[in-house]
Amino acid sequence: MESLRTTGKASPADVRAVNRRLLLQHISKGRGRISRADLVRLAGLNTATVSGLVAELLEQGLVREVGVGPSVGGKPPILLDLDERLFAVLGVQLIRDGFRIAALSLHGRIIEQHFEVGDGALMLDALVPAVRKMAEGLGRTVLAVGVAVPGIVDHRGVIARSVLLGRDDFDLGGWLGEQLGYPVHLINDSDACALAEVALDEDPAPTLLALYLGDGVGAGLILSGALFQGESFGAGEVGHLNLRTHQLTCECGRTGCLEAAARISVLTGRHQSLQLTPRGEEPQGHLDDAAAERAGRNIAALLELVYELIDVRRTVICGPVCALGSGLLDHIRQALTDYEPYLGGHLTVDYSRLGWNGTLLGAAASAAHQELGLLWSMIDT
Ligand SMILES: [Zn+2]
Structure with missing residues (x-):
């Protein structure tokens, strides 16, 4: 996490490293449509600094010249992109x-x-x-x-x-x-x-909850575009939260935990936790409908709590459960139909577009x- 405290003077090497990262950020976002002049403008650096750093990135093979852009009066600009080959x-x-x-x-x-x-x-x-x-x-x-x-x-x-x-x-x-x-x-x-989901987003400062359902259950929280990890990095550790919607015994020894209802082995009714086939492509098993309905109610209770507490209305479900069909999603949405938030509006829940790879x-x-x-x-x- 970035520190906001004073940490001393920056050496020329530190400044160079920061500028280099900045150029790589712009070049990676530019996807082959960015020139040195664009970098000068976007990064707020002078021409000599940009030229020197780009020469270094070209020499290292991190960046390459990929063509020329339209001329705006003078010589057409040479376009840069990340070199994907090395x-x-x-x-x-x-x-x-x-x-x-x-x-x-x-x-x-x-x-x-x-x-x-x-x-x-x-x-x-x-x-x-x-x-x-x-x-x-x-x-x-x-x-x-x-x-x-x-x-x-x-x-x-x-x-x-x-x-x-x-x-x-x-x-x-x-x-x-x-x-x-x-x-x-x-x-x-x-x-x-959660970070992978944000990388898909057009919104530069999205707010969302990414709920991972696998062997364990946890959440990643993005608030206004930034990952929120909490005071002791435990934000989103919701697996053992008891929302009083069931009485199942959890692996932690307590009853009623979210994980006891929503982990993948419970959702598929398989005693093994095995999430992968021998070839590793997709999670094994099928969704047990009664288990999915119970988990759906439990997850809906969590989402209502999160919404009322920190005003996050968008949830993305990720992990191997995404490969088991839409049954769980349907049950979560069903459980939310009667919910009338005090804050108004409504909650959205979807599976990650990256599925099991997120x-x-x-x-x-x-x-x-x-x-x-x-x-x-x-x-x-
Ligand atoms: Zn537990």
Whole structure:
């Protein structure tokens, strides 16, 4: 999170790094329709600074010249775009009984994917060789790895708590970074999903709740375009909230938790938590209608609470549940039909347009942003 405190003087190298990120942001958003003159105007930098930094980005292979734009009197401007050929950013999603890995180009296009299902206790040991193998097979330099984890990721980028991984205060990013030799950035899985959803949005400052339904249940909260993580990074930890709509026993030992009604194994009636087929493409199983109806009522109660508390009226459901048909969505909407908000208006609930891939893409997008300053639009992934 950006600090608002004074942190001392900026060195010329700091200023250069900030300006470089800024140019990469504009070039990634410009998608091949941006010139050096546009960069001078958009970034508010002088011509010499832009020329020097663009020359450096061209030499490094991060940016390339892609053609000429229309002349506005003088020489037609040379257009710039990210060079998608040499580098990749990896996204990883950890789930209870496996992981998913995707390699993405600098514009956020998926180049390759890999899934593995196995014993949860051995998952991290299997992850390292799988990431290495993918990186070697790409024939590209990996610039960063983003890992979406089911748990609270704190200001240090450390997993403060994860019931699903059975770990507290665990520096997974540090450990993975040492093993792999790449910069690794961790992000909570629901937050990753929320960021990916925002990248699809035309609205520059959207407000939404992304509710992740998988082995666990959690929410990512975007308020006026910014990810809100709370005072101790626990915002959106709604899985064990008791809204008094049912009496099911939860894995945490208590009764009535949202997760006890809405996690994927309950919705599909499968005792196993397995979310992936052996080939890893889609979640297994079918939605159990009675379970979906009960979860729908519980989720509707949560959305009413969120609306009355912080005035968020748009919800996007993400995670493997999106691959199980519209049954749950119908039940949530049904449960909301009699709701008459004190604030007026109405609530909208939809499945993520990125479906089951939102978390994976969001993890990679977050790493690309933190490492390079890139801003992806997920529209054409
Ligand atoms: Zn619980």
